[in-house]
Amino acid sequence: MKNLLLPMPQADRKLIWAAAAALAVLAILPSFGSALVVDKLTYLFILIMFATMWNLLAGYAGLVSVGQQAFVGLGGYAMVRMVEAGLPPFPAIFIAALSTGVVAWILSWFVLRMKAGEFAIATWVIAEAIRAMVSFDPIIQGETGTSITALNAYAPEMRRLTIYLLALATATLMLWASWKLLQGHTGAQAQAIRDDEEAAASVGISTFQVKQRIYILASIGCAVAGTLWLASAITFQPRTSFGVQWSVFMLFMVLVGGIGTFIGPILGALLFFALQEIFGDFGAWYLAGVGIVAILFALYLPNGIVGLWLDKGRDEPLSMRKRIQTGR
Amino acid sequence: MLEALIQGILLGGYYAVLAAGLSLMFGVVRFINLAHGDMAVLGAMIALWLVQDVGLGVGLAIALTLPAMAALGWLMQRMIFERALRGGFLIPILTTIGLGAALQNGMFGLFGSETKSLGAHIGGLSWASWELPGSIFLGQLPVYMFLTAIVVLGTLHVVLTRTPFGRAVRATATDADAAALCGIDARRVHRGAAAIAVALAGLAGIFLALRAQVTPFAGPMLLIFAFEAVVIGGIGSLRGTLIGGIALGVAQALGGLISPQFSILAGHVVFLAVLAWRMSQSAAAERGGWRSAWAALTLKRQITRGKS
Amino acid sequence: MTEAKVALALSGAEGRHGQLQAIKPLMLTIAENEVVALIGANGAGKTTLMRMIAGLHPFAAGALHLFGRDVTAMSAHERVKAGIALSPEGRRLFGDMTVRENLMIAAENGRRGDWTIATACDAFPQITPLLDRPAGGLSGGQRQAVAIARALVVNPSVLLLDEVSLGLSPAAVDGVYQSLAALRGKMTMVVVEQDLTRAMNFAGRLICMAEGVLELDGNPAVLTREQITNAYFGIHKTTEASHA
Numbered sequence: 001m002k003n004l005l006l007p008m009p010q011a012d013r014k015l016i017w018a019a020a021a022a023l024a025v026l027a028i029l030p031s032f033g034s035a036l037v038v039d040k041l042t043y044l045f046i047l048i049m050f051a052t053m054w055n056l057l058a059g060y061a062g063l064v065s066v067g068q069q070a071f072v073g074l075g076g077y078a079m080v081r082m083v084e085a086g087l088p089p090f091p092a093i094f095i096a097a098l099s100t101g102v103v104a105w106i107l108s109w110f111v112l113r114m115k116a117g118e119f120a121i122a123t124w125v126i127a128e129a130i131r132a133m134v135s136f137d138p139i140i141q142g143e144t145g146t147s148i149t150a151l152n153a154y155a156p157e158m159r160r161l162t163i164y165l166l167a168l169a170t171a172t173l174m175l176w177a178s179w180k181l182l183q184g185h186t187g188a189q190a191q192a193i194r195d196d197e198e199a200a201a202s203v204g205i206s207t208f209q210v211k212q213r214i215y216i217l218a219s220i221g222c223a224v225a226g227t228l229w230l231a232s233a234i235t236f237q238p239r240t241s242f243g244v245q246w247s248v249f250m251l252f253m254v255l256v257g258g259i260g261t262f263i264g265p266i267l268g269a270l271l272f273f274a275l276q277e278i279f280g281d282f283g284a285w286y287l288a289g290v291g292i293v294a295i296l297f298a299l300y301l302p303n304g305i306v307g308l309w310l311d312k313g314r315d316e317p318l319s320m321r322k323r324i325q326t327g328r
Numbered sequence: 329m330l331e332a333l334i335q336g337i338l339l340g341g342y343y344a345v346l347a348a349g350l351s352l353m354f355g356v357v358r359f360i361n362l363a364h365g366d367m368a369v370l371g372a373m374i375a376l377w378l379v380q381d382v383g384l385g386v387g388l389a390i391a392l393t394l395p396a397m398a399a400l401g402w403l404m405q406r407m408i409f410e411r412a413l414r415g416g417f418l419i420p421i422l423t424t425i426g427l428g429a430a431l432q433n434g435m436f437g438l439f440g441s442e443t444k445s446l447g448a449h450i451g452g453l454s455w456a457s458w459e460l461p462g463s464i465f466l467g468q469l470p471v472y473m474f475l476t477a478i479v480v481l482g483t484l485h486v487v488l489t490r491t492p493f494g495r496a497v498r499a500t501a502t503d504a505d506a507a508a509l510c511g512i513d514a515r516r517v518h519r520g521a522a523a524i525a526v527a528l529a530g531l532a533g534i535f536l537a538l539r540a541q542v543t544p545f546a547g548p549m550l551l552i553f554a555f556e557a558v559v560i561g562g563i564g565s566l567r568g569t570l571i572g573g574i575a576l577g578v579a580q581a582l583g584g585l586i587s588p589q590f591s592i593l594a595g596h597v598v599f600l601a602v603l604a605w606r607m608s609q610s611a612a613a614e615r616g617g618w619r620s621a622w623a624a625l626t627l628k629r630q631i632t633r634g635k636s
Numbered sequence: 637m638t639e640a641k642v643a644l645a646l647s648g649a650e651g652r653h654g655q656l657q658a659i660k661p662l663m664l665t666i667a668e669n670e671v672v673a674l675i676g677a678n679g680a681g682k683t684t685l686m687r688m689i690a691g692l693h694p695f696a697a698g699a700l701h702l703f704g705r706d707v708t709a710m711s712a713h714e715r716v717k718a719g720i721a722l723s724p725e726g727r728r729l730f731g732d733m734t735v736r737e738n739l740m741i742a743a744e745n746g747r748r749g750d751w752t753i754a755t756a757c758d759a760f761p762q763i764t765p766l767l768d769r770p771a772g773g774l775s776g777g778q779r780q781a782v783a784i785a786r787a788l789v790v791n792p793s794v795l796l797l798d799e800v801s802l803g804l805s806p807a808a809v810d811g812v813y814q815s816l817a818a819l820r821g822k823m824t825m826v827v828v829e830q831d832l833t834r835a836m837n838f839a840g841r842l843i844c845m846a847e848g849v850l851e852l853d854g855n856p857a858v859l860t861r862e863q864i865t866n867a868y869f870g871i872h873k874t875t876e877a878s879h880a
């Protein structure tokens with residue numbers, strides 16, 4: 001049977017080439033960029049990871065989680081424990097993150113059966129409960145937290161460079177993996193569920209399995225973003241790692257960028273990063289401003305920046321929707 | 329232990345008031361306000377500002393704050409929530425999270441991070457207590473707050489069951505279309521419900537400021553407590569909210585006997601347990617009760633085994 | 637001859653369900669105190685049309701005039717205050733509240749007029765013993781009576797009744813129509829009815845809808861069975877509408 005699907009549009013191809021070029025530049029950037037730039041870009045890559053993962057959850061699976069910080073904190077905690085047990089820190093970043101997948105799997109049986117509002121708050125409560133439990137571990141010393149001293153064994157330069165490259169590689173891998181996921185079977189199923197869950201179920205899609213798959217992947221993704229962040233921050237504090245601000249940031253980036261699109265979270269992350277660079281010094285007022293901007297976007301621009309672009313009649317860049325050949 | 333139990337019950341009154349507002353918004357307006365806890369903090373902050381900076385007495389400050397909070401609730405429903413509701417289930421959640429972040433950080437910017445307490449302004453009442461037989465001490469303030477909570481919730485119950493507005497609220501919550509066919513303006517009802525809900529949140533915040541302290545970032549924790557109380561007691565009835573609040577208070581008080589951190593964790597555990605139980609109940613009910621659910625499960629296994 | 641006032645006038649009215657055109661551009665005029673029966677197969681658009689007139693379903697195009705007043709932009713509760721009342725499909729009573737409370741809600745939020753809870757109970761005596769029972773626990777016939785009573789208590793000038801006999805026993809339907817008979821000539825009524833015989837006996841004007849279009853519009857005393865059946869099933873050869 002002839003392939004009915006149209007090939008990727010020219011504009012998208014160009015975009016991907018441009019992205020590849022940007023990637024090459026970023027890879028060699030540390031050789032001529034300052035330490036500050038390297039650090040900030042590492043943070044940007046981590047933001048992109050968070051945004052992409054939250055978009056998978058909310059934009060494609062329809063799961064609005066206000067509790068992703070559970071995995072940020074849990075990943076960090078696992079990393080602390082693993083390093084304590086003797087594992088070298090850099091592999092620990094990834095192994096710790098993967099291990100949180102087990103928790104995600106267990107939680108999924110519980111939380112994925114809830115309706116949207118309950119799901120949002122229940123995930124938050126669970127994050128708080130996990131934080132409380134983790135705080136009991138004497139190694140964490142309550143609110144004081146603990147540092148991953150094993151990281152100090154490496155020279156700062158080398159540490160910074162390694163984390164930068166790991167973050168860049170992980171972010172790229174995450175984007176590529178979510179691309180593949182969304183282009184494939186799971187993506188089609190997830191979009192079907194998002195658009196009409198009952199209809200999707202009636203054509204035989206196991207809504208629970210699709211959601212579970214995405215939930216676990218997104219949680220591991222948030223965990224690895226969290227462990228990478230911890231590797232650069234070095235100190236693990238429950239309040240920070242389990243703080244709800246991670247979910248608020250994720251929400252902001254995805255909402256402003258354009259929820260349910262591929263490129264939206266990247267744009268949102270870039271914008272959020274820029275805002276933080278420019279206004280971050282205003283402290284609390286800056287964050288209040290972030291909240292207000294989120295409200296305005298939610299009410300008046302719910303489709304974000306990508307939505308603005310689409311409103312002008314343009315096509316969605318790197319769209320996950322497939323176009324079918326019509327006519328002869 | 330008995331003292332902890334009593335303290336838990338008294339604490340429950342405060343949780344019930346906090347939860348009632350959330351429950352009202354959800355039951356009537358069908359809106360989950362994730363900034364509910366932050367509204368409670370806002371109420372406390374306004375009262376504190378009136379007392380500390382404007383110099384009013386605590387009673388007068390409370391009397392002014394509550395109507396102000398009601399007006400604020402009405403306004404927010406009109407300007408923000410109504411619009412958010414049109415956007416599907418995602419937008420209200422996103423909107424109120426943004427609202428919460430804005431409130432928390434705005435309050436921090438205005439009032440700073442020092443903890444504040446109204447307890448400092450009510451003189452001896454904040455530590456006065458009665459001694460009961462068995463050397464149990466009953467704080468006077470907690471008892472007054474509990475009684476106030478009962479009166480407030482009781483009044484709300486009467487309003488809902490015996491006044492035209494209350495009937496309109498219940499009708500709109502049951503079937504908004506049918507209510508419209510009876511001439512009820514759903515938007516007016518929603519705005520009224522929001523006003524009451526936010527005023528209740530403000531009252532709860534004031535309670536908190538009276539018995540403990542309030543910081544600008546305390547909101548999220550209060551939201552979690554409110555939600556836990558609502559779920560434990562069951563959504564949809566004021567009596568359930570009161571029971572839920574008391575259950576949460578008792579769980580926390582008893583947990584606190586072990587250690588301070590454990591008190592909050594105990595609340596989480598009870599909440600998650602009740603939620604899991606309710607979900608398993610409804611899952612079983614969907615399949616026609618426990619026996620049928622089990623039969624369906626085993627039948628499915630037989631079928632899939634038969635296939636391979 | 638005095639001109640009867642036009643109670644309801646639909647002009648170019650269109651209604652959609654998503655992409656589906658449920659009501660094609662439709663023109664309909666109903667005079668004051670006319671009793672109209674609206675019949676048609678399932679999916680013909682009767683309930684959609686009723687909901688559109690009551691304000692529960694938006695007009696995709698066109699206008700609705702109530703005694704000369706353009707009410708197209710009004711929401712449902714505003715139309716109640718203007719004088720339209722609908723007893724909806726499925727009754728939609730407030731199940732957790734008593735019958736009395738259901739009626740009180742209508743009385744408190746509707747218009748002032750001759751219809752009160754007391755007079756509604758006079759018109760539907762079967763309600764009187766049920767006043768303090770929860771509305772959810774009533775039988776189909778009782779619910780229908782309460783639903784219609786509730787619509788009356790808002791003191792409408794136009795009464796819309798959707799699916800009067802659906803799900804009711806014949807005896808219950810008899811009871812309802814007996815009470816409704818007393819309203820004939822005193823109130824403009826549009827009744828959606830599945831039972832053709834009842835519709836023909838009760839109404840002075842019969843309108844048949846099929847696929848969102850008015851196929852037939854005439855005096856039931858004059859229309860033949862064949863005309864009605866053709867219209868009902870959308871078999872096109874509509875005869876001229878013949879008014880007595």
